[in-house]
Amino acid sequence: MRIAGQVSVDDLPRICPLLSRQGNPRYGDRETRVVEVRGVRFGGDRPVVIAGPCAVESHEQTVAVARAVKRAGADMLRGGAYKPRTSPHDFQGSGLEGLCILSIARQETGLPVVTEVMDPRMVGEVAGVADMLQVGSRNMQNYPLLAEVGRARKPILLKRGMAASLCEWLGAAEYIAKQGNLDIVLCERGIKAFPSGEYSRYVLDLNVIPAVQEKTFLPVIVDPSHATGVAAMVEPASRAALEFGSHGLMIEVADFSFGEPRCDGAQAIDGETLGRIVKFAQARVAPLMENQHAA
Numbered sequence: 001m002r003i004a005g006q007v008s009v010d011d012l013p014r015i016c017p018l019l020s021r022q023g024n025p026r027y028g029d030r031e032t033r034v035v036e037v038r039g040v041r042f043g044g045d046r047p048v049v050i051a052g053p054c055a056v057e058s059h060e061q062t063v064a065v066a067r068a069v070k071r072a073g074a075d076m077l078r079g080g081a082y083k084p085r086t087s088p089h090d091f092q093g094s095g096l097e098g099l100c101i102l103s104i105a106r107q108e109t110g111l112p113v114v115t116e117v118m119d120p121r122m123v124g125e126v127a128g129v130a131d132m133l134q135v136g137s138r139n140m141q142n143y144p145l146l147a148e149v150g151r152a153r154k155p156i157l158l159k160r161g162m163a164a165s166l167c168e169w170l171g172a173a174e175y176i177a178k179q180g181n182l183d184i185v186l187c188e189r190g191i192k193a194f195p196s197g198e199y200s201r202y203v204l205d206l207n208v209i210p211a212v213q214e215k216t217f218l219p220v221i222v223d224p225s226h227a228t229g230v231a232a233m234v235e236p237a238s239r240a241a242l243e244f245g246s247h248g249l250m251i252e253v254a255d256f257s258f259g260e261p262r263c264d265g266a267q268a269i270d271g272e273t274l275g276r277i278v279k280f281a282q283a284r285v286a287p288l289m290e291n292q293h294a295a
């Protein structure tokens with residue numbers, strides 16, 4: 001039986017000629033393209049740690065968390081000014097004001113900022129502030145948005161769709177690359193699978209990390225916060241991701257003196273826990289996969 005629309009990893013050189021190793025022999029079978037965000041090097045000689053609040057809620061909360069992130073030794077600040085929420089009645093983020101707050105937090109700490117853009121019409125506005133644009137899981141296959149961020153001349157953090165195959169994920173990255181922007185960092189953030197929601201939010205697909213590294217030269221990081229949805233799981237999941245060769249982590253952090261965060265409070269860790277994760281990450285000189293290949 002022939003089935004329409006089915007693809008396999010063997011089709012990757014055709015689906016993403018700009019990003020597959022096969023179409024780009026200069027990267028060989030193990031070299032990673034280094035994506036630089038204001039001096040922070042994804043795919044460089046040590047893993048990168050991005051951390052910050054789920055959402056930018058207020059100036060005070062964001063600057064307090066940003067300072068904790070800086071103190072912990074992380075490399076970059078995250079924080080959503082525009083939040084994709086399941087209910088339209090829930091807090092949607094603080095929008096343009098949130099972008100201003102992020103730029104103040106960057107000034108205060110010197111940390112480069114990554115933030116999500118959901119609407120192709122907002123790419124210019126968000127790119128005016130952000131050092132790196134995040135395309136979230138729900139928008140991984142929003143092709144007009146991918147083309148628009150591809151034209152924005154900013155590095156892109158492309159999260160994996162929660163039900164996306166490797167081919168679909170890399171195909172989405174190719175839309176960005178097709179606009180001439182190869183500064184893409186992939187981010188595994190958990191997938192919907194049989195036990196999702198029973199004891200964790202999603203299922204962290206660690207196995208995809210070496211698979212990504214085999215098929216493309218783009219760096220890949222892991223978001224253990226959305227993948228687990230459970231604060232106590234974030235530290236062990238971070239270590240596991242690094243053991244699997246992840247080029248970095250993106251972690252949600254809260255300052256609980258401001259009360260429970262307005263979104264994703266149950267997965268937020270404190271600055272002290274972040275500090276331990278950063279230490280663990282910084283002790284790793286190069287991702288495991290590269291060591292294995294070099295051996």
Ligand code: PEP
Nearest residue numbers: 080136137138159189226
């Ligand atoms: C986020 O990182 O803020 C986020 C909403 O994550 P995801 O798109 O992976 O759900």
Ligand code: MN
Nearest residue numbers: 054252263264
């Ligand atoms: Mn979140």
